[in-house]
Amino acid sequence: xxxxxxxxxxxxxxxRAMARAISLIEDExxxxxxxxRDIFPQxxxxxxxxxxxxxxAGKSTLVDRLTAEARQAGETLGVIAVxxxxxxxxxxxxxxxxxxxxxxxxxxxxxxxxxxxGHMGGLARATSDAALVLDAAGKSLVIIETVGVGQDExxxxxxxxxxxxxxxxxxxxxxxALKAGIMEIADIYVVNKCDRDGADxxxxxxxxxxxxxxxxxxxxxxxxxxTEATTGRGxxxxxxxxxxxxxxxEGARGKRLKARNEFRLRDLLTHRFMExxxxxxxxxxxxxxxxxRIARREVxxxxxxxxxxxxxxxxxxxxxTKG
Amino acid sequence: xxxxxxxxxxxxxxxRAMARAISLIEDExxxxxxxxRDIFPQxxxxxxxxxxxxxxAGKSTLVDRLTAEARQAGETLGVIAVxxxxxxxxxxxxxxxxxxxxxxxxxxxxxxxxxxxGHMGGLARATSDAALVLDAAGKSLVIIETVGVGQDExxxxxxxxxxxxxxxxxxxxxxxALKAGIMEIADIYVVNKCDRDGADxxxxxxxxxxxxxxxxxxxxxxxxxxTEATTGRGxxxxxxxxxxxxxxxEGARGKRLKARNEFRLRDLLTHRFMExxxxxxxxxxxxxxxxxRIARREVxxxxxxxxxxxxxxxxxxxxxTKG
Numbered sequence: 001x002x003x004x005x006x007x008x009x010x011x012x013x014x015x016r017a018m019a020r021a022i023s024l025i026e027d028e029x030x031x032x033x034x035x036x037r038d039i040f041p042q043x044x045x046x047x048x049x050x051x052x053x054x055x056x057a058g059k060s061t062l063v064d065r066l067t068a069e070a071r072q073a074g075e076t077l078g079v080i081a082v083x084x085x086x087x088x089x090x091x092x093x094x095x096x097x098x099x100x101x102x103x104x105x106x107x108x109x110x111x112x113x114x115x116x117x118g119h120m121g122g123l124a125r126a127t128s129d130a131a132l133v134l135d136a137a138g139k140s141l142v143i144i145e146t147v148g149v150g151q152d153e154x155x156x157x158x159x160x161x162x163x164x165x166x167x168x169x170x171x172x173x174x175x176x177a178l179k180a181g182i183m184e185i186a187d188i189y190v191v192n193k194c195d196r197d198g199a200d201x202x203x204x205x206x207x208x209x210x211x212x213x214x215x216x217x218x219x220x221x222x223x224x225x226x227t228e229a230t231t232g233r234g235x236x237x238x239x240x241x242x243x244x245x246x247x248x249x250e251g252a253r254g255k256r257l258k259a260r261n262e263f264r265l266r267d268l269l270t271h272r273f274m275e276x277x278x279x280x281x282x283x284x285x286x287x288x289x290x291x292x293r294i295a296r297r298e299v300x301x302x303x304x305x306x307x308x309x310x311x312x313x314x315x316x317x318x319x320x321t322k323g
Numbered sequence: 324x325x326x327x328x329x330x331x332x333x334x335x336x337x338x339r340a341m342a343r344a345i346s347l348i349e350d351e352x353x354x355x356x357x358x359x360r361d362i363f364p365q366x367x368x369x370x371x372x373x374x375x376x377x378x379x380a381g382k383s384t385l386v387d388r389l390t391a392e393a394r395q396a397g398e399t400l401g402v403i404a405v406x407x408x409x410x411x412x413x414x415x416x417x418x419x420x421x422x423x424x425x426x427x428x429x430x431x432x433x434x435x436x437x438x439x440x441g442h443m444g445g446l447a448r449a450t451s452d453a454a455l456v457l458d459a460a461g462k463s464l465v466i467i468e469t470v471g472v473g474q475d476e477x478x479x480x481x482x483x484x485x486x487x488x489x490x491x492x493x494x495x496x497x498x499x500a501l502k503a504g505i506m507e508i509a510d511i512y513v514v515n516k517c518d519r520d521g522a523d524x525x526x527x528x529x530x531x532x533x534x535x536x537x538x539x540x541x542x543x544x545x546x547x548x549x550t551e552a553t554t555g556r557g558x559x560x561x562x563x564x565x566x567x568x569x570x571x572x573e574g575a576r577g578k579r580l581k582a583r584n585e586f587r588l589r590d591l592l593t594h595r596f597m598e599x600x601x602x603x604x605x606x607x608x609x610x611x612x613x614x615x616r617i618a619r620r621e622v623x624x625x626x627x628x629x630x631x632x633x634x635x636x637x638x639x640x641x642x643x644t645k646g
Contacts, residue, residue: 033625040623054377254618261617261624268628269600270593276636277592294584295577300363301584302356305591313599314637 006031007038013137015110022112025129028122036129039136044257046078046135047246049143050160052185057168058192061229062238063145067109069239075141076108078134082127082146082156110134125267127156128260158185159260161253162245164238166190167206169198186222187245190238194226220248273312281312329354330361336460338433345435348452351445359452362459367580369401369458370569373483374468375508380491381515384552385561386468390432392562398464399431401457405450405469405479433457448590450479451583481508482583484576485568487561489513490529492521509545510568513561517549543571596635604635 009017165186227234332340550557
């Protein structure tokens with residue numbers, strides 16, 4: 001199947017085409033770039049919800065509940081679970097199967113896990129492209145759920161239309177949890193498993209953090225929603241809070257969209273530049289030899305990088321980068 | 324102070340020079356590159372210990388105890404705590420002060436927290452360079468302690484000489500914790516806070532994970548060390564386990580060193596290429612205009628990236644990247 005006919009089927013909302021398109025993207029197949037090119041003009045309509053938080057915060061269950069709530073409100077949904085599962089546990093596939101069951105009868109919900117592979121932003125790129133596929137296929141909401149606090153994952157969630165940070169009481173280390181680097185990006189806080197001891201203390205910790213920030217008149221102050229995803233408690237309130245943020249931030253949405261596309265452009269540029277350096281400029285053997293020389297302290301990494309840049313960019317680039 | 328005299332003072336083990344050098348690196352000051360160039364030939368002697376795990380696992384206390392244990396064994400230490408603390412809480416600085424107290428009388432221990440700033444790998448770059456400073460200053464061991472499961476942080480720990488993954492029972496979500504994307508990289512597992520309910524279950528979970536992997540004859544099978552960092556229980560065993568791994572992996576150390584330097588070279592190259600694109604090739608205004616066009620769907624990111632690469636690389640690059 002050519003990329004363009006696949007694109008047509010994605011745009012028609014064909015579920016199997018969506019699955020195949022995301023697999024192409026995951027495999028970093030050459031056809032994926034053509035596919036994204038073809039669908040790109042039809043994207044940008046979906047409202048993107050980013051959900052992050054530490055492992056064990058109950059994000060999957062929360063997202064499942066939120067999906068059901070949003071369905072009742074007439075939305076159609078795509079869910080991308082960024083799942084850095086070990087390749088030998090097969091957790092992502094198993095997780096998909098378990099999670100799909102809850103929405104198995106519902107054609108308007110598409111759930112997909114994406115596992116970590118490769119390095120240097122490969123997952124962020126694949127996740128962004130997968131969201132575009134679901135956007136092109138006409139899903140009105142796309143939820144990206146991501147474990148962890150790494151910069152790539154933070155960037156994915158930070159540039160969503162709304163960023164939800166899920167925390168959980170009970171580790172006894174509330175302050176540690178608050179240090180997870182995900183506090184700056186929250187539009188909405190969720191304290192999940194709020195039936196546990198320490199839930200109120202966690203809310204207080206977040207409040208104390210917020211109290212240190214200055215919010216201008218009319219500025220959105222991130223609310224804290226207490227949920228118990230396993231029973232569904234608080235999910236309706238969370239959905240209302242998302243809608244409230246959406247209304248409040250309507251005018252600022254272009255800014256997020258720009259940040260998202262800047263992130264994507266930077267990521268693509270650096271990725272393709274490195275492909276060029278390794279495949280064309282040096283070749284794998286010379287690249288490896290250079291790394292060996294650095295490891296042996298025969299050349300330092302800054303000098304090596306400068307030399308490669310000079311060769312890559314030619315005379316005009318040399319002047320510019322050496323200055 | 325010029326970069327070279329700063330380098331000389333770092334090489335002499337001057338504590339204030341080390342602190343100043345790391346600050347230069349953190350600020351991404353231009354002088355930092357020159358400093359690293361100057362000290363680089365004298366580095367590569369330190370044994371690098373990477374410690375990672377989810378927030379709340381008690382890594383800081385564990386590292387403090389391990390530091391004391393290693394000091395008794397005659398090692399000199401540098402500790403870099405990668406601390407993605409919110410900029411408005413000031414947690415990193417406060418944490419440093421508290422932690423320094425334990426080793427305040429000991430000139431052979433240098434502790435420094437580094438906070439997340441910037442995007443796209445800035446922290447990984449700074450952390451690697453800071454480790455080089457401590458290496459050059461003659462510390463026999465450098466411990467890099469990092470929260471989280473993002474790719475950058477995983478790469479920092481993965482390419483250390485020994486990678487320690489710290490887990491903690493008690494969240495009731497052992498399986499979730501195991502899905503944190505940090506399981507593949509462990510040379511040694513630590514189950515900290517092993518006095519808690521669920522410690523044995525966590526050990527069993529890790530064992531089950533390991534049972535799925537094939538280990539060849541003579542291959543290192545990651546051991547699981549139970550610790551209670553607050554009391555010091557298990558720390559001596561952890562130190563012995565690190566030494567055992569060091570002995571076992573002596574022959575393979577070159578491989579880690581190469582991986583570390585490859586990671587660093589890639590990171591530097593992509594970073595400096597983007598600097599060139601933004602500062603020289605497009606300029607900030609044109610770069611922003613392009614992002615706006617992408618956000619408006621007037622051009623797709625793949626086409627935009629190709630155009631920029633063509634301009635950056637010139638005719639030879641064009642042929643190579645378009646093929």
